[in-house]
Amino acid sequence: MSKDSWAVAVDVQEATTPSIQVSFRGDTPRKLISYPTLANETPDFRAGGDLAEQSLVNKLIRRALVRNRNEVEVLQRDPRSPLYSVKSFEELRLTPELLRGVYNMGFNRPSRIQENALPMMLAQPPQNLIAQSQSGTGKTAAFSLAMLSHVNTENKWTQCLCISPTYELALQIGQVIEQMGTFCPDVKLAYGIRGNRMNRGIKLQEQIVIGTPGTVLDWCTKYKLIDPNKITMFVLDEADVMIATQGHRDQSIRIHRQLTKDCQMLLFSATFEESVWRFAEQVVPDPNIIKLKREEETLDTIKQFYVICNEKEDKFASLCNLYGSLTIAQAMIFCHTRKMASWLASKLITEGHQVALLSGEMEVAQRAAVIERFKNGKEKVLVTTNVCSRGIDVEQVSLVVNFDLPVNMEGMADNETYLHRIGRTGRFGRRGFAVNMVDSDCSMDIVKAIEHHSVYRKISKLDTSNLEEMEKLSI
Structure with a gap:
């Protein structure tokens, strides 16, 4: 003009x-837009908390009006x-x-x-x-x-x-x-x-x-x-x-x-x-x-579970069992650090999965492009940190996995982030699954704290190696 x-x-x-x-x-x-690259081990707190960055990502990926009930x-x-x-x-x-x-x-x-x-x-x-x-x-x-x-x-x-x-x-x-x-x-x-x-x-x-x-x-x-x-x-x-x-x-x-x-x-x-x-x-x-x-937050369409694991290799094995047993359109997997997200994405690609990786050191337009590809179904699995816990609606997501449980800077359960994370599934009345990987007594305490939070439903124990138990989930 x-x-x-x-x-x-x-x-x-x-x-x-x-x-x-x-x-x-x-x-x-x-x-x-450019950000200093932090150490890979740095928890991705900032990515989820920068409202301006998230707003810009949403503007870049939402080229049509969102469905709003x-x-x-x-x-x-x-x-x-x-x-x-x-x-x-x-x-x-x-x-x-x-x-x-x-x-x-x-x-x-x-x-x-x-x-x-x-x-x-x-x-x-x-x-x-x-x-x-x-x-x-x-x-x-x-x-x-x-x-x-x-x-x-x-x-x-x-x-x-x-x-x-x-x-x-x-x-x-x-x-x-x-x-x-x-x-x-x-x-x-x-x-x-x-x-x-x-x-x-x-x-x-x-x-x-x-x-x-x-x-x-x-x-x-x-x-x-x-x-x-x-x-x-x-x-x-x-x-x-x-x-x-x-x-x-x-x-x-x-x-x-x-x-x-x-x-x-x-x-x-x-x-x-x-x-x-x-x-x-x-x-x-x-x-x-x-x-x-705002309609009252309800998680009735989302079944929530936790899986006992010893280390990240056990988590990965449980994830593979889970993915092999359920009919999953698309899945989002949340990690605490960029290093863990990168490791997990590489492992999944080796197993033959179509995987997208999203973390906070990416520029805003890079994040928008990755999310756009995921929304269009070009990748079936999105491995991410808290950068993607809010505001991203993908109807086809039927599984959310907390590979690492959401915690705040004090190491306590982050109830709000948990709700945003698992809310990526079960969209528009569809059934969804949320699975939490527990690898320590501290992790179990976090799951219990989340479960006791007034908004949430019961989080049940799941044995992903038990085929009979897994078959019940797909009914």
Whole structure:
């Protein structure tokens, strides 16, 4: 859209290592994301806990809207006001150019959260909104559409401001806006991200600015490129990631304080924990609220077992017995360290299995490519660390194996990670199996602690060498 736009390319080839590249005004492309390689023995705690990385992985692999059975709960600022929802984009009375852009992106009808959120975001007079929405539910497209609809192209100044917690996520949002605004050439977009140096003493003419909190704050206060008094729509994306990133929370609040009281505030978050609520209350006055009604977590479709083993070779033998006895579409196997994951993947490949390996030292685009291949069935077994314990839905997964039990940094049972891990199977009402490898008294204590946690069902003992016992599982 703008001549100063960044060009983003995700290079995902079957036989090569993918990377994310960025180029600016013809400069030499360079990798955006790289991590120091830690010792192989290092537990992969960081991989599962980096919310920004996980969010970017989800954005890269979810090219279509995810299936979501959760109902939407709408809490209106004014309960007496009629509640509107839409079943088609035509009902929103978009401009022909913008409607053409929406359909050109492959959106046939609004997603579940878009049905309720878009009428609020496009309402006159403007309404503030707090919305819960995971990656893949159409959230980015929704607020991108709202910003594009909001712009007055006659005004050559910044009117819509969107901040995101990381450089890479900001680029992803900008890519959606550029695609959706393909047929709106008069709408210009600028990126308030590191490396995009602007001349002092000028005012931006781009109507939409997407950026990270630190750079956007500098553009508003230090360099005076943006007049905060002229911002009429403010979007804060990934609020839960934002407040988990040092400094971003305070920078976001400082940006918010520069804006007028009449500025429309839109906040999105994947979770609504107490810390997110406190943050939202400071940024979004008198909001409408859209939440996903979460069905009560149930593990009724997942049978859980533990297997007594002596060492990793015994674990591997039990795994082979298990895989040979059950009818398994796809399996996910979780290890505690990258070294163990690499060893196990090699052993399984030697046994003739189609295996994918995923761990935290991989770049984000590499992880996305591995998950994409697994989802497409090109590999039947995914060996991974905690990097894949959350947010990845593969319907065909019927077996989850905790080759190493999930523990926290203190070595205690990590109940939340256990739930996320075994929740990769038994999706959409299908039957699934979760098997835990126990190789010590300490491991047995962890299994008992998990079992005693109020949410979980009984974890039964399993002898994988007993063919009669194994045959009962497939009935």
